Amino acid sequence: MGIDIPASIDETLTLLSESHYIADRSLATTLYLSLKMGKPLFLEGEAGVGKTEVAKVLSSALGRKLVRLQCYEGLDINSAVYEWNYSGQMIEIRLAEASGGIDKKSLSGDVFSKKFLIERPLLQALKTENGQPPVLLIDELDRTDEPFEAFLLELLSDFQITIPEIGTIKAEQPPLVIVTSNRTREIHDALKRRCLYHWVDYPSAEREFQIIQAKLPGIDKQLSAQLVAYVQHLRDEDLFKLPGVAETLDWAEALTQLDKVALDSEAVDNTLGTLLKYQDDIAKIRGSEAAQILERVKLELAEAS
């Protein structure tokens, strides 16, 4: 069952938080506009700040189908938009030949028809299901090469795809499009201009605390306050890869599994691998540095309470 799109920014915020996605107002504003104006939403930000999650939450909250296109280098039309069913076509030709009297022209029309068209994500996204257009997630667009971006231009501005043998296929209702990028390269302006842009930042301490509470309802309040403060401190350090929200959640999960109710140096050292993913970073933080940050965190929390 589909649910109507929210009617205001506040409703958008509520919709997201009901699905346990704690967004800040800036994201809600942009998302609301994107839904209302029918423009794709372009989310850029560091890895693990919850860009992909927006699309997943949107699809579940609105009860729409999620069509996901994971981008990679060398992604082409055949795997992103459509492909012909070659074996099917071969058999069709053979059968026509066997029955004799082939009319080449009508055969080519038969062979290159929708019957033999295999739909890939972008084409699927133009279809409505139960009268509701799907949510289309184009994930990590920066992983593809520039030529692929050009394929997307027609889709993102007019929500249509042109197949030379068949013609132009237009969406009955435009899908809700979310494009994400980790910014390993700049995406071309032509594509960005067709979208509403939003930079997803690391959350504030307060919001990160809410996120943990929403995602891991059973977690100890004191522990989550401590680990949020710890991660926030870690983000001020000079590291190759700063931990994102996804890492904070992993860490919280790990600590709960270990039955911890408060942080201690040993637990931090043992579970650092859930937060930091580069050996240099771990070597730098583990031990005295980790203990120092812990001291500071405890002091701050004691002062605050």
Add this chain to the structure above:
Amino acid sequence: MDKEEHEGRITENILYFSRLLRAAGLPVGSREVLDATKALALVGISSREDLYWLLFSNFVSRSDHRELFDQAFHIFWKNPRIMERMAGLMLPVMRVEEDDSQQISRRISDAVAPGVEPSKRAEGEETKIEFDASFTFADSEVLQDKDFEQMSSREIEEAKKAIKELKLPISSVRTRRYRPGGKSRVIDMRRTLKMSLRAPDSIPLIYRSHQLRRPPVVIICDISGSMDQYSRMFLHFMHSVTNDRDRVHCFVFGTRLTNVSRHLKNKDIDVALENASQSVKDWSGGTRIGFCLRQFNNYWSRRVLAQGAVCILVTDGLDRDQTDGLEKEMERLNKSVRKLIWLNPLLRYEGFEPKARGIRAMLPYVDDFKTAHNIKSLIDLSKMLSTPDQKNLHFLEAISG
């Protein structure tokens, strides 16, 4: 309250605001303005914050522009009178209030008040040398071998001309994308089927093969005091490479790292170099190689080294810092690129031995170590880069079976 008039004013305001942004260098077109107006009609004005993000999502499309937008927003929407002032954008000179102008960026203040500080273009700072038409072949040969450091100013001019002609033919790499034809034996089913409908009895097979593409190039050049004469030459080299191929990123460093890619994209070399040198604050100073490479690794590597980049590092390896962490940063850099080439002008001396600690720390992590002290060495470099490296060939053979 007259609602209609109220809305009319806001549209006008957005228009003026977009002009301010455009003047500050953001690519804001009429399409964005229309969309912003449409968005405003949907949301209405309830709070300043909503207005901020509404305009942000429509007008900003790069994360580098966030800061400029932020400043522009706060200046423009704080001071309602600025609108009337903006209305007079045609007027030659305007001034922002003093307390405002102190903290805002040059680009914004220039955009709000153009012409307040006319940029003084260096006139006669560098007198152009008249060209001697009798420049012979022999001369250019001599020039090729001459060290940049020993060149007279006339010769430098000649050298710059020669460098302009230099290309950087780094061998192309195979992408995962296909193109029709070629030697590879992968069948192109789609075109084969099409052909079969045209051919009478048989199905002629049509092949496709991998497309080749030139990899991205990242040049990181040392501009510290000890590299003085060479780095000026290398700026010319970087400019000619930037304008010859796509996906080139150029960085210079002394005590800190500066990205000069965008400045060097300007076709006019004088404008390009002037813009580049204005953005660099540490010309001919000390060197902190380790520190600068860390800046590069942490901030830029993920953004410019994707898709198999080749990295050219130009430095003499003489580090002011006690090479703290240099080794680690070199290792990381080496691991993130397809090929790391070190150009070192010191290598020209016979019997050069890597004694300096910096050089010793860096050497194990480079794939190629070349000299770059005259034009000939740069030409040699071009040749070296254009021959595909063995390692790569084996790899290609392995995956193509």
